Amino acid sequence: MSKAALHVRTVILSDIHLGTPDSKVEEVTHFLKHVRCDRLILNGDIIDGWRLKRGAAWSKTHTKFVRRVLTMIQKRDTEVIYLRGNHDDFLGRLLPMQFERLSLVEDYVLETERGRYLVLHGDVFDGVIKNMVFLAHLGDIGYTLLLRLNRLYNWFRKLRGKEYFSLSKAIKARVKQAVSFVGKFEDQVAALARDRGCVGVICGHIHTAADKMVGDIHYLNSGDWVESLTGIVEYYDGRFELISFADFVTRVPMTSTVESTPEEIDDSLQIPVLV
Template sequence: MTMNGPIATKRRYRAVFLSDIHLGTRGSRADFLADFLKQIECEQLYLVGDIVDGWRLKKTWYWDAHHDEVLRLILRHARAGTAVTYIPGNHDEMFRAWLGLEVAGVKLAMDAVHESADGRRFLVMHGDEFDSVVRYYRFLALLGDSAYTLALALNRHFNTVRRRLGYSYWSLSQWLKRQVKGAVMAIDRFETALAAEARKGGHHGVICGHIHHAEMREIGGVLYMNDGDWVESCTALAEHADGRFELIDWAAEQRLSATALPVPLPA
């Protein structure tokens, strides 16, 4: 069963890109991601950083059955023949000590170059290297992480109330972030810097994560694509067989499928 009914025919993609799952935190929507992973097949699966949240697990342990299920499903894809590449981010930087290794069919790399079906080349990286706060002022990054954790806690309680009232998931924390002018400016600087890095390497575009902001837009002749996250927006980036890319908003699709369900007649 899916979250809202019987499993339909699996969606088939050439490649799927996921990042910022933050397993090990209460804010991770591992339940949504597990549902997504059950319903797709792909030739290539890129895990674009912050899959496991080592920062949070160092402070307090949290791990539930949904987190286990996500890992099992990723390994199931690898066993089924999907080429899985894991690019560690700043929250799971401990895995950067294993770069170049392959563990249970999952290859670890600092970055990758993905060639689309139509011959375009995309630089794939987490993106924290271009976040000056994370790179040069780690104590500020950790402070910001604590504030962000508080926002996610509010988001979790907010959605608990919504669910009890019969409403679907909606990200309060993401809405709050978008109201802050400084955050919007920082996102723009980050996107511009990543696009410039791709251009410098002669790539057609860049695929990244890190800032929890799903986006697909052209910047100076380079296609910038961010696959978003599974804490706030529950989004993934997918490439179709013809080389076309699509941002998938899984939470929004669940809302739409819920509203499409027939209303039961009163007994």
């Protein structure tokens, strides 16, 4: 099999949450290692500054992801657009900024064969995060505790030969308030895209992957790399597809660790992460 399993125009990823133990960083690095694209859009919450400030550890596997992105820029001429999220809001004081093929921006308009797509993380529609930062951090702590419980629960499931099960996704699916929030979020971002003269919108933030129509607006959500492990790709004919890592890895199996390749071993790519 060719090293590049997928050739596309654009890859959109969000909510990787580097700096946390729940980030599926080896999986997302494996995905990027076997994809060739002209443009990579990192749509917010790539680095989890909130958790790092609370003492979370940055690992070598997280550095390998950063090096993979830099390799794509330097070795493959990939254009990388990094949009600020709420967990990496420390970038806000730097926006907008341009480093050759790397751009740091608040939002972005993607020109496609189908028309213009508004790309934004989506936290601007979350009233709690926008106006009550303390409660937003408190909610993040609760989510972190739930993920810890989820790791323990799935350890027992693995011993019994069962597949991974997401407690948070199951809770969101059953709690009416959560379902209502997701619906309102989708309506709000679709309305903004419509006001901006776009035919579609691409966001992240709520960790709920989607590809559907909201009225006359094509709504895409790239999900996350904590539980759902999903991303969005744009093909050269203008089609979009919601990619699941569970499906992708059947085509390109991964080893237990992310291995370095000769193109990654380059001292010039050693750049510190600022939080």
